[in-house]
Amino acid sequence: MTIKQLQRATLQCQGLTKKYPFGKGKKAALSVLEHLGYVQIDTLSVVERAHHHTLWSRLPDYQTEYLDQLVEERDVFEYWFHAASYLPMKDFRYALPQMRQFKRGEARFYNTIDPKILDYVHDKIRLDGPQKARDFASHNKKSGSWWDWKPTKIALERLFMQGDLMVCGREGMEKIYDLTERVLPGTVNTTEPGSLEFAEYLVKTYLRAYGITTIKQITHLRTGKALRKNAEQVLQTMLEAQTVQQVKIDGMPTIFALSDLLENSIKKPSPSIRLLSPFDNSVIHRERLEQLFGFDFRLECYTPKPKRQYGYFCLPILFGDEFIGRIDCKAHRKNNQFEIIHLHIEKRQGDIEVWLKPLVKTIQQFAIFNGCQSIRLSQVNSPKLLGILKPFFAENEMMF
Structure with a gap:
């Protein structure tokens, strides 16, 4: 399995490849x-x-x-x-x-x-x-x-x-x-799970949500050798039942993937743009994000302003199956204006015509979701891109 197939598989399981997957x-x-x-x-x-x-x-x-x-x-x-x-x-x-x-x-x-x-x-x-x-x-x-x-x-x-x-x-x-x-509803099961059953719950939750997982992801921010041992036992049982398979990619830890996912063809996602929350399930494991997508993402709101590289609250920009940049923005709700403080496009600058319209459309939709009626673009990391994008986001221009 190639790294590209893994990327598409996990985005599909995350519900980020179709418009209304749920x-x-x-x-x-x-x-x-x-x-x-x-x-x-x-x-x-x-x-x-x-x-x-x-x-x-x-x-x-x-x-x-x-x-x-x-x-x-x-x-x-x-x-x-x-x-x-x-x-x-x-x-x-x-x-x-x-x-x-x-x-x-x-x-x-x-x-x-x-x-x-x-x-x-x-x-x-x-x-x-x-x-x-x-x-x-x-x-x-x-x-x-x-x-x-x-x-x-x-x-x-x-x-x-x-x-x-x-x-x-x-x-x-x-x-x-x-x-x-x-x-608590009276119909809810309140039987406390044993340690092995709890590990099984974590393993199956991650596999359902991502299609693939690693031991480190399952034990993310959870201490104790017992949990790791139990997770390994659950995965071994699933390997023997052939419900999961091991996948080895150079430079990455051992990956466990759902067999059904590997056996079905995974289509290339539509060329749409998604602006993701820094706390979105798909990007919250920063090490996994960098290993799988080559995207180094850190939330800088807790970083002193002089040391910030991208901005206070940047959102990852996902285009199809590729992270192409990040956008630092703010909803000024009192005056109904959505400000793009700094747009950073790090990939695909040469084929802007492919992602420009989806980006503009998604920013407009996100502004509406934030209760804003106009969009202002302040800065882009490329003067050339700024010139191209500025007409779409003229200051105080009503967009919708």
Whole structure:
């Protein structure tokens, strides 16, 4: 199998090669999430937040209220995958091992908390119903603790992480907590999986979402030799059953790929452009992204401004099956303007006519998704490209 075939296979499994690979509407949004296994939550709002952006990239008619409705309808819940995420409710039981670790005090938590405060917070929600952090009055006038959280907010997060509370909704980005027994549907399986079964869940989740995987990807941000050993055992069983095959590519670790994927012909994706969130499932494993696509991507919003190479919040630009650059942009929602702060085209500058129209179209669609009505182009990494692109994005020009 060639590197190009692997690229196309994983993009196909990620739902990034067709316009509506999961259908349309709210039901399709749930299908996307169940297929990917999780969607990462992020609070940054330079452009539409990552969880909405990731779904929109696979569902062009996506509306941000879909996700809120899926949480309200108990089809989706919030917890931890490798980071804070939305997860399919049907997979709730696979969050139980980590919840129980927190409950037993085995998992790291950044603050100690008085058990009396935990009881107070739990009892208030039990008696008064769902609560937000600001619904609690702080009894602590001191600052300097972790993120300056008041004790009740720390208690809320601790109770959430150990599974006593769940997020039943959000007001903006502020979580609304309720007792788990009042949020979790009675039909959900709450049997805690064993260590081998949990490893099998991770292996199959990655294979379903990417078509291919490595041991390192499966254990990404998860510690412990036992998990690695169990993942290797699951993959060995699948190799023996011929449901997966090993693929060797020079310069890359051993890859495990779904046999069905290898046996079917993988078509070249349509020449469309996708502007991906920095937290999109397809690019979140930076080492994998560089190994597979030769695309070195880093999010620079946490880098001091003088040291940034591309910009504060760059989005990878995917053209068909190739990452051709990145775009640093910002939605100025007060004046409904979408600003392209700096467009970096790193590949295919010589055949601009191939990707120019798809790029312009996608930027316009993304601006609309961000609630903007005009587009302004500030800078391009090539004077020649700037001259070509400027007429499409004249300052304050109404585009749609």
